[in-house]
Amino acid sequence: MPAKLKKVVILGGGFAGLVTARRLVRAGVVDRLCEVTVIDAHDAHVYTPWLYEAASCALDGETRATKERMLGKAHLPYATLPGFSQIRFVRSVIQLIDTQTKYVNLERGRKMPFDILVIALGAESNYFGVPGLPEHAFTLKHFEDAKKIHDATERLFDVATARQPKYIVIAGAGPNGMEFVSELAHTLRALERRAKIQYGAVKIALVDPSPELFTVLPPALRVKAVRRFERLGVELRAGLRVAEVTKGTVKAFTATGKSTDTLELPADLCIWSAGIKMSPLIQLLPFLKDDRGRIVLENTYQVAGHPGIFAAGDCASLINPHTKKADPQSAQVAHYQAHDLARNIVSFLEGKPLYSARLPKRWAFFSALGGHYAAGTLGGIRFSGRIAFWLRRFADLYYFLALLPVTVAVRFWLDGVRLYGKNDR
Numbered sequence: 144m145p146a147k148l149k150k151v152v153i154l155g156g157g158f159a160g161l162v163t164a165r166r167l168v169r170a171g172v173v174d175r176l177c178e179v180t181v182i183d184a185h186d187a188h189v190y191t192p193w194l195y196e197a198a199s200c201a202l203d204g205e206t207r208a209t210k211e212r213m214l215g216k217a218h219l220p221y222a223t224l225p226g227f228s229q230i231r232f233v234r235s236v237i238q239l240i241d242t243q244t245k246y247v248n249l250e251r252g253r254k255m256p257f258d259i260l261v262i263a264l265g266a267e268s269n270y271f272g273v274p275g276l277p278e279h280a281f282t283l284k285h286f287e288d289a290k291k292i293h294d295a296t297e298r299l300f301d302v303a304t305a306r307q308p309k310y311i312v313i314a315g316a317g318p319n320g321m322e323f324v325s326e327l328a329h330t331l332r333a334l335e336r337r338a339k340i341q342y343g344a345v346k347i348a349l350v351d352p353s354p355e356l357f358t359v360l361p362p363a364l365r366v367k368a369v370r371r372f373e374r375l376g377v378e379l380r381a382g383l384r385v386a387e388v389t390k391g392t393v394k395a396f397t398a399t400g401k402s403t404d405t406l407e408l409p410a411d412l413c414i415w416s417a418g419i420k421m422s423p424l425i426q427l428l429p430f431l432k433d434d435r436g437r438i439v440l441e442n443t444y445q446v447a448g449h450p451g452i453f454a455a456g457d458c459a460s461l462i463n464p465h466t467k468k469a470d471p472q473s474a475q476v477a478h479y480q481a482h483d484l485a486r487n488i489v490s491f492l493e494g495k496p497l498y499s500a501r502l503p504k505r506w507a508f509f510s511a512l513g514g515h516y517a518a519g520t521l522g523g524i525r526f527s528g529r530i531a532f533w534l535r536r537f538a539d540l541y542y543f544l545a546l547l548p549v550t551v552a553v554r555f556w557l558d559g560v561r562l563y564g565k566n567d568r
């Protein structure tokens with residue numbers, strides 16, 4: 144064992160941070176060449192692709208215990224993660240990254256020195272300065288958000304009647320808004336069929352400023368998605384930009400763009416799903432940023448001019464040589480980058496030259512559209528329906544296999560498939 148192990152500090156235990164840590168364990172360098180610390184403000188990793196399922200789960204009177212399990216499935220406490228015994232987790236809000244002295248400042252005046260730093264702090268919800276949003280709308284980013292949305296929806300469903308309907312507005316028809324609204328609408332229709340709620344007692348609208356919805360899908364699949372939403376009874380409102388949210392209403396500018404042309408939608412519940420931004424911590428860093436505020440990286444995942452400081456995931460901007468653009472901010476990209484980046488940390492530790500990032504030409508994309516239905520592309524091929532639903536489910540398994548020992552990953556995934564299958568009935 145070398146006299147002094149290098150201190151690898153990973154900021155953020157999300158997709159990029161945790162996969163980096165896991166890869167370092169699997170590469171056999173932890174406790175041989177380095178010690179690894181992951182710092183996060185929370186005590187658990189959040190598997191965001193299952194947050195929609197958690198937020199809209201078991202609204203039809205499952206037992207309390209089943210509900211808790213369905214909610215908790217997207218929430219993986221660091222302390223109990225198998226395969227991470229060599230990693231030290233520190234729960235603290237990171238307050239400052241001092242790249243000169245190589246210290247990270249934590250709460251209560253605590254400081255953490257590093258030799259190698261991985262910045263994997265993700266992004267936060269962006270309210271774009273819309274008045275009333277922080278006070279009156281929910282966002283779906285963390286596990287606690289899913290719980291709050293679940294409870295608020297349950298309360299709404301309890302009191303809604305056809306004579307006095309309740310309204311839910313989801314703002315933002317990007318991948319997140321799309322998935323959440325379809326999960327929720329599917330659950331609602333199932334409750335109506337089972338006479339747990341009156342037909343027409345809850346109305347759901349999806350609003351977005353773009354003239355066309357679901358542009359993340361290729362045109363043929365967009366048409367299918369629109370048809371699917373119509374079948375699920377979701378009111379689709381393209382060309383509406385949210386101007387203000389108050390208790391009970393969402394005020395929106397219409398497509399004319401004139402500040403006088405507004406309309407008001409009733410909204411007993413508003414869920415904001417319309418964008419992300421960089422945290423003040425990232426904004427403060429003295430690094431080059433792209434137009435979204437992400438840290439610009441060299442093709443080795445290092446920050447230019449800062450050897451030993453790496454970044455990955457939502458807060459990182461790495462030009463993909465195939466597209467000449469930075470890749471989208473997604474769990475899939477964060478996972479892939481972290482996997483690739485870990486190789487370079489190993490090279491760095493061993494004093495070897497760093498590799499250039501090996502990024503794929505295109506990324507798979509699938510969106511669940513309620514029940515056993517999804518749409519998306521894999522390797523440029525379009526899929527929709529049940530096959531796409533299962534391809535999306537297998538993407539979950541692929542991730543758990545990267546993170547956990549094989550048998551644990553398969554068991555965890557099967558349990559999730561079974562539990563969330565209750566949402567798909």
Ligand SMILES: Cc1cc2nc3c(=O)[nH]c(=O)nc-3n(C[C@H](O)[C@H](O)[C@H](O)COP(=O)(O)OP(=O)(O)OC[C@H]3O[C@@H](n4cnc5c(N)ncnc54)[C@H](O)[C@@H]3O)c2cc1C
Pocket residue numbers: 154155156157158159160182183184185189191192193194195235236237238263264265266283284285319422424455456457458472473474475476477
């Ligand atoms: C509801 C939802 C569903 C999604 N579904 C999908 C999907 O199906 N497929 C897909 O590809 N992508 C999906 N995404 C996007 C995906 O979650 C993100 O792109 C991904 O999480 C980015 O990974 P990351 O490691 O960069 O950041 P994150 O996973 O967000 O991790 C960042 C971590 O940093 C911590 N942190 C941040 N600031 C501080 C601080 N100051 N101090 C301490 N800790 C801090 C946070 O607590 C967090 O744990 C979804 C996102 C949401 C919100």
